[in-house]
Amino acid sequence: MSNTAQIIVNIPARSLDKPFSYNIPINLPNIQVGSRVLVPFGNRKVEGFVVGLADENPETLKPILDVLDDHPWFDSNMLATANWLSEYYLCSLGEAMRLFIPGQSGIRTQKAYQAPAETDMKRVEALLSCKPEEYRTTLTYIYERGLATLPELTKLTGNMGAIIKFFLQHKLIVHADTVSKRGKANSTIIIKLAVSREVAEQIEQTLPKSKTAQRRLLSALLDTDTQELTAAQLRSLSITLETVKRLAAQGLVTTRSVPVFRNSYAGSHQRTTEVTLTLEQSHALQLITPAIHSGIHRSFLIHGVTGSGKTLVYIKAVAEARCLDRQAIILVPEIALTSQIVARFKAEFGDDVVVMHSKLSVGERHDAWRRLQTGQAGIVIGARSALFAPVSHLGLIIIDEEHEFTYKQEETPRYHAREVALTRARLSGATVILGSATPAVETYYQALQGEHILIPMNNRVDNTPMPPVTVVDMRQELAQGRRSVISQSLQDMLTETLAKKEQAVILLNRRGYSTFVLCRECGHVLKCRHCDISLVYHAPANVLRCHYCQERHTIPDTCPKCSSRYIRYFGAGTQKVEEALTALFPSARIVRMDQDTTGGKMAHDRILSAFAAGTYDILLGTQMVAKGHDIPNVTAVGIISADTALNLPDFRAAEKTFALLTQAAGRAGRGAKAGQVVMQTYNPEHYAVTAGAAHNYQAFYQEEIVFRRQLDYPPFSNLIKITVQAGDEITVHRNANLLAIELTQSLTKTDSAIIGPFPASVNKIKDVFRVNILIKTQGLSTVTRQLSALGMASRRDLIVDIDPVNVL
Ligand SMILES: Nc1ncnc2c1ncn2[C@@H]1O[C@H](COP(=O)(O)OP(=O)(O)OP(=O)(O)O)[C@@H](O)[C@H]1O
Ligand SMILES: [Zn+2]
Numbered sequence: 129m130s131n132t133a134q135i136i137v138n139i140p141a142r143s144l145d146k147p148f149s150y151n152i153p154i155n156l157p158n159i160q161v162g163s164r165v166l167v168p169f170g171n172r173k174v175e176g177f178v179v180g181l182a183d184e185n186p187e188t189l190k191p192i193l194d195v196l197d198d199h200p201w202f203d204s205n206m207l208a209t210a211n212w213l214s215e216y217y218l219c220s221l222g223e224a225m226r227l228f229i230p231g232q233s234g235i236r237t238q239k240a241y242q243a244p245a246e247t248d249m250k251r252v253e254a255l256l257s258c259k260p261e262e263y264r265t266t267l268t269y270i271y272e273r274g275l276a277t278l279p280e281l282t283k284l285t286g287n288m289g290a291i292i293k294f295f296l297q298h299k300l301i302v303h304a305d306t307v308s309k310r311g312k313a314n315s316t317i318i319i320k321l322a323v324s325r326e327v328a329e330q331i332e333q334t335l336p337k338s339k340t341a342q343r344r345l346l347s348a349l350l351d352t353d354t355q356e357l358t359a360a361q362l363r364s365l366s367i368t369l370e371t372v373k374r375l376a377a378q379g380l381v382t383t384r385s386v387p388v389f390r391n392s393y394a395g396s397h398q399r400t401t402e403v404t405l406t407l408e409q410s411h412a413l414q415l416i417t418p419a420i421h422s423g424i425h426r427s428f429l430i431h432g433v434t435g436s437g438k439t440l441v442y443i444k445a446v447a448e449a450r451c452l453d454r455q456a457i458i459l460v461p462e463i464a465l466t467s468q469i470v471a472r473f474k475a476e477f478g479d480d481v482v483v484m485h486s487k488l489s490v491g492e493r494h495d496a497w498r499r500l501q502t503g504q505a506g507i508v509i510g511a512r513s514a515l516f517a518p519v520s521h522l523g524l525i526i527i528d529e530e531h532e533f534t535y536k537q538e539e540t541p542r543y544h545a546r547e548v549a550l551t552r553a554r555l556s557g558a559t560v561i562l563g564s565a566t567p568a569v570e571t572y573y574q575a576l577q578g579e580h581i582l583i584p585m586n587n588r589v590d591n592t593p594m595p596p597v598t599v600v601d602m603r604q605e606l607a608q609g610r611r612s613v614i615s616q617s618l619q620d621m622l623t624e625t626l627a628k629k630e631q632a633v634i635l636l637n638r639r640g641y642s643t644f645v646l647c648r649e650c651g652h653v654l655k656c657r658h659c660d661i662s663l664v665y666h667a668p669a670n671v672l673r674c675h676y677c678q679e680r681h682t683i684p685d686t687c688p689k690c691s692s693r694y695i696r697y698f699g700a701g702t703q704k705v706e707e708a709l710t711a712l713f714p715s716a717r718i719v720r721m722d723q724d725t726t727g728g729k730m731a732h733d734r735i736l737s738a739f740a741a742g743t744y745d746i747l748l749g750t751q752m753v754a755k756g757h758d759i760p761n762v763t764a765v766g767i768i769s770a771d772t773a774l775n776l777p778d779f780r781a782a783e784k785t786f787a788l789l790t791q792a793a794g795r796a797g798r799g800a801k802a803g804q805v806v807m808q809t810y811n812p813e814h815y816a817v818t819a820g821a822a823h824n825y826q827a828f829y830q831e832e833i834v835f836r837r838q839l840d841y842p843p844f845s846n847l848i849k850i851t852v853q854a855g856d857e858i859t860v861h862r863n864a865n866l867l868a869i870e871l872t873q874s875l876t877k878t879d880s881a882i883i884g885p886f887p888a889s890v891n892k893i894k895d896v897f898r899v900n901i902l903i904k905t906q907g908l909s910t911v912t913r914q915l916s917a918l919g920m921a922s923r924r925d926l927i928v929d930i931d932p933v934n935v936l
């Protein structure tokens with residue numbers, strides 16, 4: 129048996145990115161690779177993850193203090209995935225492993241103090257003699273109890289900070305932080321009869337009249353088949369725990385504690401009526417099912433037009449995996465937007481489904497993961513973090529809307545869920561299904577290369593036609609003297625839709641086009657003084673807000689630059705479009721959905737359900753109204769500014785625009801009623817717009833892939849973005865230039881090109897200046913190893929982003 133464990137401590141510090149050795153004490157024999165443990169570290173106690181076992185000379189090592197879980201949290205596949213993450217994305221192993229545990233840490237630390245090993249009472253007296261009485265009471269309190277926590281002490285007197293500081297300084301007390309396991313499962317009590325029925329019946333008869341509660345408890349226990357009652361049943365009988373204790377003291381009942389897991393989505397379970405699969409759906413399943421059964425990793429790309437019925441394929445595939453008792457992870461771009469898919473899975477699989485979303489408390493998250501870990505649940509649906517769920521019988525990972533950029537995490541570790549999913553599935557022999565009407569160019573290219581099995585679904589269910597799209601050239605609208613943000617065609621379509629009592633969705637592609645405040649005399653635009661970004665005008669509160677640092681600014685009366693009084697609001701924010709719509713259609717019921725209206729738990733879902741239920745006629749909003757929903761009465765979709773993102777200096781601008789237009793148009797006419805779409809644009813001849821209007825992915829892809837190949841952009845290379853940060857502009861540029869030279873020299877043999885340095889699109893955030901360098905390379909793993917060897921992964925002034933989705 130090994131006596132030493134290699135442990136990664138769960139402390140977010142890059143310098144600690146190597147395992148430390150600890151002694152495994154004999155009273156903790158079930159420590160294994162993958163266990164979470166409590167270890168002494170410096171003068172603290174911290175959480176650690178066991179990553180290896182060995183036989184060393186344990187006498188010189190500190191011992192592990194406790195094990196945090198009954199079974200190792202990490203299985204070998206999870207560990208291997210974490211190792212891959214840290215290598216591929218250049219993060220520490222600790223950072224990668226932390227993704228797999230709910231909340232930040234499995235333990236809770238509370239500050240506490242105790243007497244030092246030796247105390248010289250004479251010295252203590254001398255020190256206290258010139259201090260107020262509260263010093264003496266506090267010290268007595270600590271010494272008498274042996275240990276006192278900070279919250280306990282602060283109740284004694286208000287001045288505790290100073291007192292503790294003084295005690296620590298003179299070594300009258302020492303730190304003794306208490307550590308407890310965090311997010312322990314709630315438990316409930318089960319009461320059981322400890323004597324035979326006959327004995328219990330006799331006692332019940334002979335108990336004095338005054339002991340009614342005890343008699344009631346005995347008779348309730350006798351009424352059950354199992355002679356057991358739960359705490360909940362006790363409550364409904366109004367029997368207190370006090371009564372239970374009395375009977376337990378007489379040896380008549382025993383109690384035991386069992387864990388309960390909170391199930392925040394517990395609800396009724398109603399199978400959808402069986403539907404006949406479409407030809408394309410059953411064809412897809414004919415390909416996918418054998419892969420799931422084989423236990424050999426395969427990946428599929430379902431390229432299915434909007435409304436082709438991909439969700440049902442997912443459900444059937446999950447059912448296959450569950451038949452084999454293997455578990456499934458389903459990723460959706462943003463959980464709040466997807467209550468429809470959650471509802472469908474819930475209806476099909478009931479409590480076998482665990483739903484993960486960011487609003488879960490640490491405790492709820494912990495419980496959800498425990499249900500998966502213990503096999504009480506077999507399916508997890510969630511945003512990208514659900515990928516790290518502790519399922520040890522993984523059979524299937526599904527990524528719905530795989531092209532979505534929310535699958536990329538924009539903080540360390542900067543992973544992309546698609547890449548991690550493919551790796552975890554490969555290590556577990558699991559199947560991956562990627563699904564989208566507008567696959568990422570990289571994914572589609574990989575599928576054509578044979579890396580994924582391509583499954584086209586070209587028709588909508590019931591052969592419902594794709595809605596016809598009218599493209600409106602806004603330059604001509606202006607030439608004809610029409611200045612409204614609503615074109616004539618859009619107005620006509622809405623008039624018709626409202627007359628038919630059908631519903632419309634209006635998308636405002638707001639990127640780079642929000643309401644900003646501009647001086648008409650000098651052209652000055654009001655910007656945030658910390659973030660170098662235009663401030664956005666918010667009508668209800670009548671304030672200006674910075675969308676990066678959230679600071680609010682009052683609107684000045686005069687231009688801060690030239691003192692002119694001609695300050696005006698520009699751009700078409702959703703509020704402005706709402707005003708225009710209300711003016712045109714005063715009796716229409718309009719609901720707006722954007723970041724400003726969507727605070728609070730599940731506010732998106734509430735707005736969407738109200739809209740789906742017919743409470744509103746028009747749903748107006750940004751990106752989020754374009755995605756995922758399936759509402760039969762929506763027959764009209766209007767896109768206010770189809771092309772605002774096209775002008776951004778981002779090589780994915782066309783892809784992002786095409787996907788958004790196609791997805792938005794795809795919301796119309798999904799039911800029995802025919803749909804139609806109006807797309808307003810200043811670039812009617814751009815291929816992203818024409819292909820989007822024609823619902824033609826192939827047309828878009830053929831143009832796009834030529835451009836990518838010509839300029840060697842992904843999928844023909846990998847990109848690495850390095851962001852240099854500094855508190856002042858001169859330093860940031862100097863450091864970036866030095867870094868670019870260093871990179872050019874050290875990457876000469878790696879088939880890489882260095883682009884930049886160039887200022888980040890928002891070149892200052894929260895007073896920190898940012899400059900980017902892009903590396904375009906054919907040899908990613910060689911370059912990442914080099915960057916790691918150069919110490920770039922641990923430099924605090926750098927952000928290294930592998931495969932960035934945002935290159936600006
Ligand atoms: N076999 C079937 N028979 C009848 N109706 C079906 C069938 N399969 C799916 N549907 C229905 O068709 C509609 C569209 O399906 P679904 O929402 O899965 O499309 P999708 O491919 O996910 O589209 P999108 O990419 O736009 O989200 C849904 O209302 C669904 O209930
Ligand atoms: Zn700001």
Ligand SMILES: [Zn+2]
Binds near residue numbers: 649651688690691692
């Ligand atoms: Zn001015």
